Amino acid sequence: MAVTLRDVARLAGVSPGAVSQVLNGKPHRISPETCEQIRQAAAQLRYVPNQNAVTLVTGQSQAMGVVIPDIRNLFFAELVSGVEAVALEAGWNIVITSSSDKSALALANFRTLAARDVGAILLVPASDADETLAMEYRQAIRDYGRPVVQVDRIIPDLGVSLTAIHQRRGAKLAMEHLLDLGHRRVACVLGPTNTCAPRLSGVQEACAQRGIALRERDLYPGAYTMESGYAVADAILEGGYTAVFCFNDMMAYGFYKRCRERGISIPHDLSVMGFDGVLFSDYLEKPLSTVWQPARQLGVEAARQAFRELECPEEAGKCTLLEPQLQIRESTAPPAAGAVCQET
Amino acid sequence: MAVTLRDVARLAGVSPGAVSQVLNGKPHRISPETCEQIRQAAAQLRYVPNQNAVTLVTGQSQAMGVVIPDIRNLFFAELVSGVEAVALEAGWNIVITSSSDKSALALANFRTLAARDVGAILLVPASDADETLAMEYRQAIRDYGRPVVQVDRIIPDLGVSLTAIHQRRGAKLAMEHLLDLGHRRVACVLGPTNTCAPRLSGVQEACAQRGIALRERDLYPGAYTMESGYAVADAILEGGYTAVFCFNDMMAYGFYKRCRERGISIPHDLSVMGFDGVLFSDYLEKPLSTVWQPARQLGVEAARQAFRELECPEEAGKCTLLEPQLQIRESTAPPAAGAVCQET
DNA sequence: TTGAAAGCGCTAACAC
DNA sequence: GTGTTAGCGCTTTCAA
Numbered sequence: 001m002a003v004t005l006r007d008v009a010r011l012a013g014v015s016p017g018a019v020s021q022v023l024n025g026k027p028h029r030i031s032p033e034t035c036e037q038i039r040q041a042a043a044q045l046r047y048v049p050n051q052n053a054v055t056l057v058t059g060q061s062q063a064m065g066v067v068i069p070d071i072r073n074l075f076f077a078e079l080v081s082g083v084e085a086v087a088l089e090a091g092w093n094i095v096i097t098s099s100s101d102k103s104a105l106a107l108a109n110f111r112t113l114a115a116r117d118v119g120a121i122l123l124v125p126a127s128d129a130d131e132t133l134a135m136e137y138r139q140a141i142r143d144y145g146r147p148v149v150q151v152d153r154i155i156p157d158l159g160v161s162l163t164a165i166h167q168r169r170g171a172k173l174a175m176e177h178l179l180d181l182g183h184r185r186v187a188c189v190l191g192p193t194n195t196c197a198p199r200l201s202g203v204q205e206a207c208a209q210r211g212i213a214l215r216e217r218d219l220y221p222g223a224y225t226m227e228s229g230y231a232v233a234d235a236i237l238e239g240g241y242t243a244v245f246c247f248n249d250m251m252a253y254g255f256y257k258r259c260r261e262r263g264i265s266i267p268h269d270l271s272v273m274g275f276d277g278v279l280f281s282d283y284l285e286k287p288l289s290t291v292w293q294p295a296r297q298l299g300v301e302a303a304r305q306a307f308r309e310l311e312c313p314e315e316a317g318k319c320t321l322l323e324p325q326l327q328i329r330e331s332t333a334p335p336a337a338g339a340v341c342q343e344t
Numbered sequence: 345m346a347v348t349l350r351d352v353a354r355l356a357g358v359s360p361g362a363v364s365q366v367l368n369g370k371p372h373r374i375s376p377e378t379c380e381q382i383r384q385a386a387a388q389l390r391y392v393p394n395q396n397a398v399t400l401v402t403g404q405s406q407a408m409g410v411v412i413p414d415i416r417n418l419f420f421a422e423l424v425s426g427v428e429a430v431a432l433e434a435g436w437n438i439v440i441t442s443s444s445d446k447s448a449l450a451l452a453n454f455r456t457l458a459a460r461d462v463g464a465i466l467l468v469p470a471s472d473a474d475e476t477l478a479m480e481y482r483q484a485i486r487d488y489g490r491p492v493v494q495v496d497r498i499i500p501d502l503g504v505s506l507t508a509i510h511q512r513r514g515a516k517l518a519m520e521h522l523l524d525l526g527h528r529r530v531a532c533v534l535g536p537t538n539t540c541a542p543r544l545s546g547v548q549e550a551c552a553q554r555g556i557a558l559r560e561r562d563l564y565p566g567a568y569t570m571e572s573g574y575a576v577a578d579a580i581l582e583g584g585y586t587a588v589f590c591f592n593d594m595m596a597y598g599f600y601k602r603c604r605e606r607g608i609s610i611p612h613d614l615s616v617m618g619f620d621g622v623l624f625s626d627y628l629e630k631p632l633s634t635v636w637q638p639a640r641q642l643g644v645e646a647a648r649q650a651f652r653e654l655e656c657p658e659e660a661g662k663c664t665l666l667e668p669q670l671q672i673r674e675s676t677a678p679p680a681a682g683a684v685c686q687e688t
Numbered sequence: 689t690t691g692a693a694a695g696c697g698c699t700a701a702c703a704c
Numbered sequence: 705g706t707g708t709t710a711g712c713g714c715t716t717t718c719a720a
Contacts, residue, residue, distance in 0.1 A: 051460045052399040053713035116395045285629035358709045397697035
């Protein structure tokens with residue numbers, strides 16, 4: 001059915017080996033005329049090498065495996081697009097697997113990709129990864145024996161490179177912005193425990209440096225969804241705060257919605273800060289102040305790191321941290337004299 | 345490095361063939377004890393079959409190729425997630441390629457996927473596809489010789505199945521909604537010419553059926569981006585309209601922004617209708633009335649169609665149209681008595 | 689300068 | 705029941 005290298009060889013009247021040499025641009029000990037004949041024959045038959053055969057014999061597919069929680073999350077979509085751009089330059093494809101943020105599935109995905117002999121794997125672990133899982137990952141990474149880059153999220157001691165965004169610093173920037181505006185009663189809406197740790201410690205750092213107390217009860221649980229931002233709003237609006245730091249933009253959107261419903265004016269009655277810098281934040285009725293994360297760049301850097309390791313194994317184990325950017329828009333302002341949110 | 349089937353055979357003291365039989369659950373003519381031994385050996389060595397070898401010999405990889413314009417577009421991200429869900433059930437992976445909505449790249453991607461022996465290809469053509477390209481596609485599809493499903497966008501006479509959303513009907517619904525509210529001066533913000541044709545004819549149909557004239561100048565060019573919605577807003581706000589139908593939600597967001605800046609009140613001064621039903625539409629200051637497209641379901645159906653064709657080639661050439669849904673929210677209302685947009 | 693031959697790891701048809 | 709064998713399409717080494 002498909003045209004094979006043999007077909008080309010037959011048409012050109014040479015051996016398969018010769019065709020392989022020429023078409024792969026190897027140091028050719030083949031006469032220019034033969035070369036030309038081979039090229040013509042290949043073109044005529046529209047020969048395309050079977051990648052699986054190439055992979056089988058070379059032991060490495062020209063594909064990069066990617067494990068992410070969910071492609072519908074804009075952050076990961078951006079990330080993937082960065083990876084793809086780099087892969088494309090090198091003539092590689094990408095194989096994507098989503099874990100629904102479930103560790104077991106993420107690990108299974110990792111193994112599947114390994115079994116496909118992808119040339120490298122970019123791994124964004126699920127947020128519920130624990131020590132048992134870390135051990136399994138270590139094993140799987142060892143078995144795989146090729147470049148693995150941990151992206152965005154950290155499982156300790158995996159022994160592979162890490163490419164991530166400096167979230168702690170970003171969160172600190174955000175909190176400092178709020179504190180500098182004069183806010184003293186700030187609520188935080190967190191994400192899933194495992195993944196929001198760096199952001200939380202950024203917040204704590206900012207408070208500590210300014211000698212401001214951050215109470216346990218100022219920390220509200222969230223799930224990084226609009227729904228969870230909406231759901232937690234009432235409690236916060238009654239908590240006597242002058243500002244809220246939502247640990248991602250989505251939750252801030254949900255928060256906005258509830259504020260709108262209750263007639264709370266942002267930023268007059270309450271300042272709202274986000275985190276992510278998602279596409280839409282600039283198009284809200286009050287453009288959201290947030291911390292922009294270079295998601296696409298993250299994908300680019302992670303892919304580059306993988307290629308670097310491929311060229312030169314000593315490059316493994318590098319840690320790359322990208323800088324997030326504070327984006328101050330219209331949802332934050334100094335606390336108003338008579339803020340509507342009653343004191344507790 | 346990696347454990348091979350031979351290693352397992354050696355440990356179990358049997359032949360490679362036997363191991364293959366047992367591990368693949370083939371009608372086993374193998375004694376239960378031997379079976380057990382083989383399984384144990386495989387488990388002990390943590391044997392994982394090399395997928396490339398399997399692919400090479402079976403001639404088909406357990407992977408579905410997907411060609412889309414851009415993964416950062418939420419619509420396609422949803423689509424892909426649907427495909428992935430179906431693929432996962434069958435133990436397949438997906439290989440994603442983005443074309444940046446460029447036809448040449450989309451075609452190249454198609455060929456790359458074919459060369460990888462993916463089991464089937466889901467193709468969302470780029471929006472600038474012309475007849476020359478259609479010919480190349482036909483050729484490539486023939487060479488590929490496996491199931492291809494055209495998704496969401498139509499290239500005529502490709503001779504493959506099509507799974508899409510009934511956009512014409514959706515657009516008609518939207519326009520009817522506007523007309524039923526009493527609007528007579530409606531502006532449309534289009535998308536790239538090739539891709540928005542069905543939506544446009546839905547609009548025309550609705551107008552024709554009600555004997556309402558749709559003038560050429562009521563059609564404004566757009567690019568399906570927020571920026572383009574923002575950019576076109578001024579012209580429309582001065583055009584004496586009482587309603588705008590943006591051919592996607594993104595452009596409506598951009599339109600909102602400009603309205604906000606100019607103090608135009610939606611829907612009092614102007615009704616705005618979107619198309620897509622993107623995640624955020626419900627969280628805008630005035631939740632956007634729109635036409636929801638079942639993007640994820642589209643992916644699910646397309647993948648299922650591919651699997652069906654794989655099982656039974658006669659299934660090829662089927663056309664599946666999914667129904668979009670009118671979602672009326674708060675951005676549309678009857679035209680106000682004294683609308684602010686001056687007449688032309 | 690070129691052809692022949694040996695695998696890569698696996699499946700499937702065929703002997704034993 | 706189980707082992708042996710012949711490839712899948714390609715790269716690469718070694719002879720010629």
